[in-house]
Amino acid sequence: MSEHNITTIPSTFRSKPVWLAGFVAVALQAFAPGPADAAGDLRTVAVADPYLEMHTGPGRGYPVFHIVDRGASVVIVMRRTDWYLVRTDDGTEGWVDRAQMELTMQPDGQKVSFERAGQDDFMNATWEVGILAGDFGGANIISVYGGYSLNPHVSIEVWGSQILGNFSNGWMGSVNVVHETWPDWRFSPFFTLGAGVIHTQPKSTIIQGADRTDQVGHVGAGFRIYATRRFVLRLEYKSYVVFTSRDENEEVEEWKAGFAFFF
Amino acid sequence: MESRIRVLFLSTLVVMLAGCAATKNLFDFGQENAAPPTAESPGQVIDPEVERREVKEPKIDTENFEVGGFVGLMSIEDFGSDFVYGARIAYHVTEGFFVEATVGQTEAGLTSFEVLSGGARLIADNERTFTYYNLNLGYNILPGEGFVGEGRAYNTSLYLVAGLGSTRFAGDDRFTVNFGAGFRFLLTDSVALHIDFRDHLFDIDLLGEEKTVHNLESHLGVTVFF
Numbered sequence: 001m002s003e004h005n006i007t008t009i010p011s012t013f014r015s016k017p018v019w020l021a022g023f024v025a026v027a028l029q030a031f032a033p034g035p036a037d038a039a040g041d042l043r044t045v046a047v048a049d050p051y052l053e054m055h056t057g058p059g060r061g062y063p064v065f066h067i068v069d070r071g072a073s074v075v076i077v078m079r080r081t082d083w084y085l086v087r088t089d090d091g092t093e094g095w096v097d098r099a100q101m102e103l104t105m106q107p108d109g110q111k112v113s114f115e116r117a118g119q120d121d122f123m124n125a126t127w128e129v130g131i132l133a134g135d136f137g138g139a140n141i142i143s144v145y146g147g148y149s150l151n152p153h154v155s156i157e158v159w160g161s162q163i164l165g166n167f168s169n170g171w172m173g174s175v176n177v178v179h180e181t182w183p184d185w186r187f188s189p190f191f192t193l194g195a196g197v198i199h200t201q202p203k204s205t206i207i208q209g210a211d212r213t214d215q216v217g218h219v220g221a222g223f224r225i226y227a228t229r230r231f232v233l234r235l236e237y238k239s240y241v242v243f244t245s246r247d248e249n250e251e252v253e254e255w256k257a258g259f260a261f262f263f
Numbered sequence: 264m265e266s267r268i269r270v271l272f273l274s275t276l277v278v279m280l281a282g283c284a285a286t287k288n289l290f291d292f293g294q295e296n297a298a299p300p301t302a303e304s305p306g307q308v309i310d311p312e313v314e315r316r317e318v319k320e321p322k323i324d325t326e327n328f329e330v331g332g333f334v335g336l337m338s339i340e341d342f343g344s345d346f347v348y349g350a351r352i353a354y355h356v357t358e359g360f361f362v363e364a365t366v367g368q369t370e371a372g373l374t375s376f377e378v379l380s381g382g383a384r385l386i387a388d389n390e391r392t393f394t395y396y397n398l399n400l401g402y403n404i405l406p407g408e409g410f411v412g413e414g415r416a417y418n419t420s421l422y423l424v425a426g427l428g429s430t431r432f433a434g435d436d437r438f439t440v441n442f443g444a445g446f447r448f449l450l451t452d453s454v455a456l457h458i459d460f461r462d463h464l465f466d467i468d469l470l471g472e473e474k475t476v477h478n479l480e481s482h483l484g485v486t487v488f489f
Contacts, residue, residue: 043323057418057449059358059406078324078452080488081358085452093452131362131398133427140438142398142427162429164438203435229357259400261356 043076045104045112052104054094058083066094074104082116082229121262122226123152123183130234130260137240137252139165145260152183159196170200174216180224190236192220198242215243220254230261326453326488329353333367333457335482339393339432341470343372347480353401363399363424367480368392371432374470385469390434393478395463397441399426409448418449430465430478437465443480457484 047070054066058080066088068074074086082098101114117125128147135141143161150156155178163170174196180188195217202209222236235257242250330352337347349367356362371391377384405421425442443461450456463478 056408056416057406059403061406062408062418076323078326080326080452081355083358084323140427142429142438144398162436164429164436169436231356231360259362261354261362 044073045076045101045106046073047071047103048105049100049103052086052096052100054086054088054092054096055083056094058085058095060097062095066092076101084114117230117262119186119226121230122188122224122232125149125262128155128157128232128260128262130232130258132234132236132256132258134254134256134258136161136163136165136254139163139168141254141256143256143258147178147260153180154178155180157192157194159194163198163200166203168200168202170198172196172198172216174218176218176220186226188224188226190222190224192218192222192236192238194218194220198240212244214245216240217243218254224260227259230263232260232262234258234260327355329355329361329455329486329488331455331457331484331486333459333482333484335459335480337367337369337393337478337480337482339369339371339478340476341374342391343374345370345372347482349482351484351486353486358406359403361401361403361422363401363426364397365399366394366396367482368394376470386433390432393430393432395428395430395439395441397426397428397439397463399424399441401445403447418452420447421445422447424461430463433467433469437467439463439465447486453488455486455488457486458482459484 047068050070052068052074053064054068055062056065068086068088072088074088077085077087077093079085080095083095084098084101085093086096087093098114098116102112104112106112126149128149130145130147132143132145133141141161141163143159145157145159147155147157157176157178159172159174159176161172161174163172174194176192176194178190178192180190182188195215197213198216199211199213201211218238218240220236220238222234225233225235227233236255238254238256240252240254242252244250330350332348332350334346334348336344338344347367347369349365351363351365353361353363369392371386371393374385401422401424403420403422407419407421409417409419411417421444423442423444426440428439428441430437430439441461441463443459445457445459448456448458459480459482461480461482463480464475465478466473466475468474
């Protein structure tokens with residue numbers, strides 16, 4: 001194994017106060033799976049690049065304060081977005097970006113793969129969570145949804161929405177089936193069908209009326225647009241029919257925009 | 264109200280486009296053509312005659328979520344200022360962008376009118392609790408380091424947030440737009456302190472005519488990444 005300590009710039013040396021160590025140990029025990037030195041977990045990698053640059057923080061702007069030579073090994077402590085916190089043999093910790101980590105090897109010479117979300121995952125990811133907001137028949141609507149893909153074309157979504165209007169407020173929950181005709185397109189159009197329940201509370205100061213809970217059905221269409229990494233932008237239109245207990249059903253149009261991420 | 268949504272979407276779009284343009288390197292758009300600098304030459308490490316084996320992914324502790332609580336001071340327009348407390352959860356999507364959900368609660372005091380008129384009350388006491396939730400998009404606009412003395416450096420970040428939510432106050436749920444800025448100070452790689460300033464805007468007609476009120480909040484928080 002070659003000598004691997006090259007440079008340490010003192011002004012950005014990362015020392016951790018002792019009192020923090022105890023606090024962090026407690027905090028991390030609740031969340032971290034365990035010590036990061038088990039070789040079976042593939043967390044120890046050898047540097048195959050001429051050198052590995054360690055930054056002081058998980059971002060491109062943070063300065064490089066330490067360099068690890070080719071052939072030396074480092075332990076991966078954790079990951080944040082596309083940055084990896086690694087620890088050298090002498091205990092120095094620093095952040096390395098994914099592009100450099102991909103040029104590391106297993107101690108036995110095998111290549112290591114570092115997962116990265118891309119447009120393929122946009123099509124093939126199983127789970128998706130998103131937030132949208134917009135207009136629901138003149139009222140404001142804020143929605144959160146979770147989706148599960150059965151295959152690249154068909155997914156099932158569960159929605160929860162809060163409706164905030166001038167005359168009434170309410171909640172709506174629904175289940176949709178979504179069909180994407182061309183899931184491999186970056187601007188991927190979709191069609192949706194669903195049913196659910198809407199609860200309306202008229203504002204007592206303006207309208208005399210009791211709270212109502214009605215069933216709703218809807219059809220809709222929109223676009224899922226792949227932005228970057230795990231990010232998706234989403235635009236959609238839905239036409240709702242509210243099955244009221246009165247003689248006539250109510251029809252409501254909804255326009256929404258928002259973002260989602262998949263995993 | 265609708266025009267406010269339109270303005271918010273447009274401004275969010277502008278912020279995101281500006282953010283994307285300013286940070287296109289963060290998203291690797293510029294790297295597609297550039298071959299990895301040493302893709303050709305790790306010869307000492309790879310034996311070219313070894314058969315291609317299945318690529319393995321290491322099991323790494325991914326810490327993209329941030330949860331925590333905050334306490335501070337919140338001013339409700341016309342109703343004075345009071346102690347506010349709440350919780351936040353954030354998911355860091357890239358090194359620049361994160362999404363965040365916050366909930367918070369404070370108590371409204373008396374308006375000047377209520378104080379001067381003696382006994383008259385605009386709203387009942389049980390309607391004075393001010394509870395909000397928000398769903399926000401955030402961007403780390405100025406990541407950096409803070410130095411404490413000569414030997415210690417801590418990672419910091421100034422971030423901007425904006426989003427939508429709802430506020431329950433004076434007997435009603437109110438559509439609320441909020442925006443603000445915050446400063447994140449990482450004590451360690453997993454524990455952060457926050458200082459946040461937010462403005463919560465909604466329409467209210469409690470004092471006769473409908474108006475948009477600004478409710479300013481400043482708070483101190485602690486979060487843990489996991």
